[in-house]
Each structure stands twice: as structure tokens, then as C-alpha cells.
Amino acid sequence: MSCLFPVAKITVLSCLIILISLWFLPAVSFAETCSTTNCHADLLQMTYGHSPVVEEDCSSCHEQIQEQHPLEEGSSFQLVEEGAKLCYQCHDQYGRKLTVHSPVAEGDCLDCHNPHGSNVGRFLLPVDHNLTELCTECHDSDLFTNKVIHGPTASGACTQCHDPHEANQPKLLKKPSQELCTSCHTEIAEGLANSPVVHAAVKDSSCTDCHNPHSAPAAKLLQKDIESLCMDCHADVGRTAQKAKVKHAAMYRPEKCGACHVTHFSQYPALLAMPEQNLCLSCHGKDDYSKSNPLNNIAKEIEGKKFLHGPLQEGKCSACHNPHGSDNTRLLKGAYPKSFYLPYTTGSYDFCLECHDKNLLRFAETSIYTEFRNGKQNLHYLHVVNKYKGRSCRACHEPHASNLKKLMSEEGAKFGDWRIPTRFIKTDTGGSCSPGCHQTYDYDREAPVDYQK
Numbered sequence: 001m002s003c004l005f006p007v008a009k010i011t012v013l014s015c016l017i018i019l020i021s022l023w024f025l026p027a028v029s030f031a032e033t034c035s036t037t038n039c040h041a042d043l044l045q046m047t048y049g050h051s052p053v054v055e056e057d058c059s060s061c062h063e064q065i066q067e068q069h070p071l072e073e074g075s076s077f078q079l080v081e082e083g084a085k086l087c088y089q090c091h092d093q094y095g096r097k098l099t100v101h102s103p104v105a106e107g108d109c110l111d112c113h114n115p116h117g118s119n120v121g122r123f124l125l126p127v128d129h130n131l132t133e134l135c136t137e138c139h140d141s142d143l144f145t146n147k148v149i150h151g152p153t154a155s156g157a158c159t160q161c162h163d164p165h166e167a168n169q170p171k172l173l174k175k176p177s178q179e180l181c182t183s184c185h186t187e188i189a190e191g192l193a194n195s196p197v198v199h200a201a202v203k204d205s206s207c208t209d210c211h212n213p214h215s216a217p218a219a220k221l222l223q224k225d226i227e228s229l230c231m232d233c234h235a236d237v238g239r240t241a242q243k244a245k246v247k248h249a250a251m252y253r254p255e256k257c258g259a260c261h262v263t264h265f266s267q268y269p270a271l272l273a274m275p276e277q278n279l280c281l282s283c284h285g286k287d288d289y290s291k292s293n294p295l296n297n298i299a300k301e302i303e304g305k306k307f308l309h310g311p312l313q314e315g316k317c318s319a320c321h322n323p324h325g326s327d328n329t330r331l332l333k334g335a336y337p338k339s340f341y342l343p344y345t346t347g348s349y350d351f352c353l354e355c356h357d358k359n360l361l362r363f364a365e366t367s368i369y370t371e372f373r374n375g376k377q378n379l380h381y382l383h384v385v386n387k388y389k390g391r392s393c394r395a396c397h398e399p400h401a402s403n404l405k406k407l408m409s410e411e412g413a414k415f416g417d418w419r420i421p422t423r424f425i426k427t428d429t430g431g432s433c434s435p436g437c438h439q440t441y442d443y444d445r446e447a448p449v450d451y452q453k
């Protein structure tokens with residue numbers, strides 16, 4: 001329908017006079033409408049016109065209240081309804097959902113929409129697909145301009161996540177927060193559904209506990225650097241890392257916790273990036289790995305060996321070492337001496353005795369607590385429990401693996417520049433050693449050797 005207001009002749013005439021005086025000659029039959037008179041023709045020429053405007057149904061929104069038009073002062077027209085009611089004549093009313101955007105609730109549709117149309121974008125908006133400029137007329141642009149910017153935010157696709165009018169989720173979100181994120185990040189949805197190990201922090205809470213949806217100060221849209229983020233919830237690990245006397249260099253690399261853990265889900269226990277042993281050996285499987293703190297190549301220590309120390313048979317380095325830090329030498333989980341010799345005190349070997357018989361070093365004579373005895377004489381006691389110069393377990397045993405039974409050391413422990421081989425031979429009832437420490441000695445549990453002879 002065309003815009004046929006009850007227009008006074010004088011108004012049409014004055015329009016015509018102006019037009020003729022400009023030598024502009026449109027068909028007179030159209031001159032009776034608001035737009036084709038060229039007074040408001042621009043409204044019809046908008047690239048994206050509002051349907052009722054395009055159809056010249058001006059009166060659906062405007063009604064004439066003064067006969068004269070145009071007026072020198074004031075307006076001959078008024079809107080048929082106020083605020084949002086004008087729009088709700090034809091559009092569904094907002095306000096039924098949980099959250100309603102403040103300007104929508106106020107009926108200020110025109111804060112965002114041009115009632116007639118737009119020359120730059122759809123939806124009667126003053127912007128094209130990038131909404132940032134529109135939204136930041138009211139919202140603090142700091143939200144969107146931090147160091148790392150999320151793809152959809154950078155392109156102003158606010159309405160991928162937010163409904164501009166109303167929503168059943170908080171913050172005008174179109175879907176529950178996690179579902180929203182995984183609707184684009186489908187690989188994460190799949191991982192969460194199909195992985196044996198899922199981080200409780202990801203499963204049970206919102207992605208935005210750790211990430212900012214718009215822009216963030218830290219890589220991967222993290223709210224803060226990864227270390228403080230993790231330590232917010234894992235304060236115990238944080239304390240260990242900070243206070244440990246022996247610190248693990250792996251914790252202080254740029255990736256921080258990410259040097260070993262993945263964050264969302266994993267195929268492996270403790271959210272490790274790969275099976276634990278492979279992880280440790282990815283660094284400790286090299287010669288001269290650390291210049292400042294020369295360390296054995298553990299892969300070489302283990303490879304092809306006949307006997308692996310119990311926990312290593314399951315690839316559990318962490319049964320003995322605390323990867324986050326420790327007060328004990330070599331990051332061990334309990335007390336263990338650093339040196340070859342040491343004056344024995346109770347507790348010096350708590351680390352080993354956490355898993356092995358507590359009475360190993362308790363009695364000078366025993367017939368049950370160890371096989372390393374000559375008759376009843378406890379040879380562990382003899383070697384280790386010496387107040388002045390006890391020998392540590394490393395004098396005879398390998399920590400990780402050996403080709404000799406009972407993890408007896410083949411190459412021997414480091415003793416200055418030399419290594420003292422044990423040359424251990426096991427028999428059914430005892431054994432013999434020909435170490436660098438002393439002459440060959442046998443021991444026999446059933447027919448004890450008389451060392452005085």
C-alpha cells in the first residue's frame with residue numbers, strides 16, 4: 001500500500017513547486033506519496049530496506065496530526081505507538097525469557113535498529129556483520145581488546161554466542177556455556193565424551209572458569225598465565241613446586257604444567273600427554289641432558305635389562321620420584337642419602353623401606369627379614385647400619401634395572417672416578433661378591449661361612 005496520508009493539497013503542491021523549480025520531473029501520479037515525491041525518496045533507496053518501508057506502508061508507524069506538512073517547526077506526524085510497542089505491532093514481543101537485554105527491556109529498539117533500513121548491513125543495523133562498533137557504544141571495549149583475541153570476537157560475531165534481545169541462559173547466551181563452546185570446538189566435545197581421563201575442572205564446570213570468551217591477557221585465551229591458573233585449584237602442587245629443596249627443572253619451562261599435562265582430557269592417567277615412562281624418557285632418554293646437573297641417560301639404564309625394579313615394570317617412575325619437586329635427593333618420595341657412605345641413623349632409608357620390609361635394617365641377626373644373610377647374620381645390617389661409615393644401598397643395588405638378580409649392580413656404584421663392580425653371583429642358599437671393596441666373600445643362609453677362618 002502506498003503512503004496516502006490525508007494530505008492537504010497545499011502540502012503536495014508545495015512539494016511539486018520545489019520539484020519543478022529544480023527541473024526534476026517525476027511522474028505526477030506518484031507525487032502523492034511520501035517517498036516518490038523525492039522528499040523522503042532516500043528511505044526507499046536503502047540497500048536493506050525494512051519491509052513496511054519498502055512497501056511504502058508509512059502509516060503503519062506514522063500518523064498525521066497536523067494538516068500542514070512539512071512544518072517549519074515541530075512535526076505534522078507522530079508515531080502510532082511508543083517505544084517497542086511500535087515494533088510489536090508486527091513482531092513478536094520480547095521479555096518472556098530468563099534474561100532480557102537491558103535496552104530491549106526498556107523498549108529502546110532504536111538504540112540498535114534504524115526503523116527504515118540500512119545502507120551497510122542487514123537487520124536494519126548501522127553496521128555490517130561486524131557488530132563490535134555497535135555493541136561498544138554501550139559496552140567497555142576493553143573486554144574485546146586484550147592481547148589474545150578470540151576468532152569470533154575479533155570478527156564481531158557477537159550473535160554467534162549472544163542473542164541481542166533475550167535468552168534463557170545468563171549473559172544472554174544462546175546455549176548453556178559449555179555446549180556453546182563445544183558447538184564450534186567439536187574436537188573438545190568428542191574428547192570429553194570419549195576419553196578415559198577427563199579433568200574434573202573441565203567436565204563439571206564452565207569453560208570460562210579458565211578461558212575468557214572474548215579476549216585475554218594470556219595465550220590460548222587463558223585468564224592468567226597457565227601456572228597461576230592451575231595453582232588456584234592445585235595449591236598443594238604449587239606449594240611443592242615453590243618450597244621443595246630439590247626442584248624439578250621441568251616445572252619451570254615456559255610451558256609450565258603443560259610440559260607434562262594436557263588440560264582437558266587424556267588417554268593416560270593423571271592427564272599426562274603420553275604414557276608416564278615415555279614422558280619422563282622424552283627428556284631423560286638423552287646423554288648429557290642437563291649441562292648444569294649431569295644426569296644418567298635412564299633409557300639406556302633400562303633398555304634390554306633382564307630385571308627391572310618393580311614399579312618400572314609398570315612404567316611408574318612417579319612411584320619413586322615426585323615430578324613436582326621434593327625435599328629429597330633426586331626428587332625421591334622419601335628420605336634417601338645422597339652419598340656412598342654415611343653414618344647410619346634411623347630413617348635414613350625410609351624411601352626404600354616404604355615399600356620393602358621395615359625390619360630389613362633393624363636386627364643384627366634375623367632368619368626372616370632378608371635373604372642377604374650368612375646363617376642368621378644380617379649382612380644388610382652389617383654393611384648399612386654403621387654409625388660411622390655405613391654404605392648406602394647404591395653400593396650394591398641399581399635403582400632402576402640390572403642384568404644381575406636382586407638388582408645387584410653390574411657396573412657398580414660411582415666411587416670418585418671409579419665404579420666399584422659387585423661381581424655378584426647368586427646361589428640357591430646364598431651368593432658371593434668380589435667387589436672392589438674387599439676380597440671375594442661368600443655367604444650362605446643354611447651353611448654359614450666362618451669369616452674368622
Ligand code: HEC
Binds near residue numbers: 035
Ligand atoms: C516500522 C515503522 C516505520 C515505518 C514503516 C516508517 N517509519 Fe519513519 N520513522 C519511524 C520511527 C520510529 C521514526 C523516529 C526515528 C527516531 O526518532 O530516531 C521515524 C522517523 C521518520 C522521519 C523523521 C526523520 C528521520 O529520519 O528520523 C521521517 C521523515 C520518516 N520517518 C518518514 C517515513 C516515511 C516516508 C516512511 C514510509 C516510506 C516511513 N517513515 C516509514 C518508524 C517508521
Ligand code: HEC
Binds near residue numbers: 050051057060109
Ligand atoms: C507493519 C509491520 C511492521 C512493523 C510495525 C515493524 N516491522 Fe520490522 N519487519 C516487518 C516485516 C514484514 C519484516 C520482514 C520479515 C521477513 O522478511 O521475514 C520486518 C523485518 C524486520 C527486521 C529484519 C530485517 C532484515 O534485514 O532481515 C528487523 C530487524 C525489524 N523488522 C525490526 C523492526 C523494528 C525495530 C521495528 C520497530 C521500530 C519494526 N521492525 C516494526 C514488519 C514490521
Ligand code: HEC
Binds near residue numbers: 084094107123165
Ligand atoms: C543491542 C542492540 C539491539 C537492540 C536494542 C534490539 N535489537 Fe533487534 N537485533 C539486533 C541484532 C544485532 C540483530 C541481528 C541478529 C542476528 O545477527 O542474528 C537483531 C535482529 C532483529 C530482528 C530480526 C531477526 C530476529 O531475531 O528475528 C528483529 C525482528 C529485531 N531485531 C527486532 C527488535 C525489536 C523489536 C527490538 C526492540 C524491542 C530490538 N530488536 C532491539 C540488535 C538489537
Ligand code: HEC
Binds near residue numbers: 099103171
Ligand atoms: C544502548 C546500549 C547497549 C548496546 C548498544 C548494547 N548493550 Fe548490551 N547491555 C546494555 C546494558 C545497559 C546492559 C546491562 C548492564 C548491566 O546490567 O551491568 C547490557 C548487558 C549486556 C550483556 C550481559 C547480560 C547479563 O545478563 O548480564 C550482554 C551479554 C550484552 N549486553 C551484549 C551486548 C551485545 C552483544 C551488544 C551488541 C549486539 C550489546 N550488548 C549492545 C546496553 C547495551
Ligand code: HEC
Binds near residue numbers: 162
Ligand atoms: C564465543 C562466544 C562469545 C562471543 C563471540 C562473544 N561473547 Fe560475550 N560472552 C560470552 C560468554 C560465555 C560470556 C559470559 C562470561 C562469563 O560468564 O564469565 C559473555 C559475556 C559478555 C558480556 C557480559 C560481561 C560481564 O562481565 O558480565 C558482554 C557485555 C558481552 N559478552 C558482550 C559481547 C560482545 C559485544 C561481543 C562481540 C564483540 C561478544 N560478547 C562476543 C561469549 C561470547
Ligand code: HEC
Binds near residue numbers: 161185
Ligand atoms: C562460533 C564458533 C566458536 C565458538 C562458539 C567458540 N569458539 Fe573458540 N575459537 C573459534 C575459532 C574460529 C578459533 C580460532 C581457531 C584457530 O585459530 O585455529 C577459536 C579459538 C579458540 C581458542 C584458542 C585461542 C588461541 O589463541 O589459540 C580457545 C582457547 C577457544 N577458542 C575457547 C573457546 C571457548 C572457551 C568458547 C566458549 C566460551 C569458545 N571458544 C567458543 C570459534 C569458536
Ligand code: HEC
Binds near residue numbers: 207
Ligand atoms: C582448568 C582450566 C581449563 C578449562 C576448564 C578449559 N580449558 Fe581449554 N585450555 C586450558 C589450557 C591450560 C589450555 C592451553 C594448554 C593446552 O592446550 O592444553 C587450553 C587450550 C584450549 C584450546 C586451544 C587448544 C589448542 O590446541 O590450541 C581450546 C580450543 C580450548 N582450550 C577450549 C576449551 C573449551 C571448549 C572448554 C570447555 C569445554 C575448555 N577449554 C575448558 C585450560 C582450560
Ligand code: HEC
Binds near residue numbers: 230
Ligand atoms: C577450577 C579448578 C581447577 C583448575 C583451574 C585446575 N584444576 Fe586440575 N583438577 C581440579 C579438580 C576438581 C580435580 C579432581 C580432583 C582431584 O583429583 O584433586 C583436578 C584434577 C587434576 C589432575 C589429576 C587428574 C587425574 O585424573 O588424576 C591433574 C593432573 C590436574 N588436575 C592438572 C591441572 C592442571 C595442569 C591445571 C592447569 C592447566 C589444572 N589442573 C587446573 C580442579 C582444577
Ligand code: HEC
Binds near residue numbers: 230241248258
Ligand atoms: C615433569 C612432568 C610434570 C610437570 C611439569 C607437572 N606435573 Fe603434575 N604430574 C606429573 C605426573 C607424572 C603425575 C602423576 C603422579 C602420580 O600419580 O603421583 C602428576 C600428577 C599431578 C596431579 C594429580 C596428583 C597430585 O599430585 O595431586 C596434579 C593435580 C598435578 N599433577 C598438577 C600439576 C600442576 C598444577 C603442575 C604445574 C604447576 C604440574 N602438575 C606439573 C608430572 C608433571
Ligand code: HEC
Binds near residue numbers: 279295331
Ligand atoms: C621437559 C623435560 C623433562 C621431563 C618431561 C622430565 N624431566 Fe626430569 N629433569 C629435567 C631436567 C632439565 C632436569 C635437570 C635439572 C637440573 O638441571 O638441575 C631434570 C632432573 C630430574 C631428576 C634429578 C633431579 C635432581 O636435581 O637431582 C629426576 C630424578 C628427574 N628429573 C625425574 C623425572 C621423572 C621421574 C620424570 C617423569 C615424571 C621427569 N623427570 C620428566 C627435565 C625433564
Ligand code: HEC
Binds near residue numbers: 277311316318394
Ligand atoms: C623404585 C624406585 C624408582 C623408580 C620406579 C624410578 N626411579 Fe629414578 N631413581 C631412583 C633412585 C633411588 C635414584 C637415585 C639413585 C642414586 O642416586 O644412586 C634415582 C635416580 C634417578 C635419576 C637421576 C639419575 C642420575 O644421574 O643419578 C633420574 C633422572 C631418574 N631416576 C629418572 C627416573 C625415570 C625417568 C624413571 C622411570 C622411567 C625412574 N627414575 C624410575 C629410584 C627410582
Ligand code: HEC
Binds near residue numbers: 336
Ligand atoms: C615404590 C615402592 C618401592 C620403592 C620405594 C623401592 N622399591 Fe625396591 N622393589 C619394589 C617392588 C615392587 C619390587 C619387586 C618385588 C618383587 O618382585 O617381589 C622391588 C624389588 C627390589 C629388589 C629386588 C628384590 C627381589 O626379590 O628381586 C631390590 C634389591 C630392591 N627392590 C631394592 C630397593 C632399594 C635399594 C630401594 C631404595 C633405594 C627400593 N628398592 C625402593 C618396590 C619399591
Ligand code: HEC
Binds near residue numbers: 349353370396397
Ligand atoms: C653390600 C651390598 C648391599 C647393600 C649395601 C645393600 N644390599 Fe640389598 N641386597 C644385597 C644382596 C647381595 C641381596 C641379595 C640377597 C639374596 O637374595 O641372596 C640383597 C637383597 C635385597 C633385597 C631383596 C630382599 C632381601 O632382603 O633379600 C632388598 C629389598 C634389598 N636388598 C634392599 C636393600 C636396601 C633398601 C639397601 C639400603 C638400605 C640395601 N639393600 C643395601 C646386597 C646389598
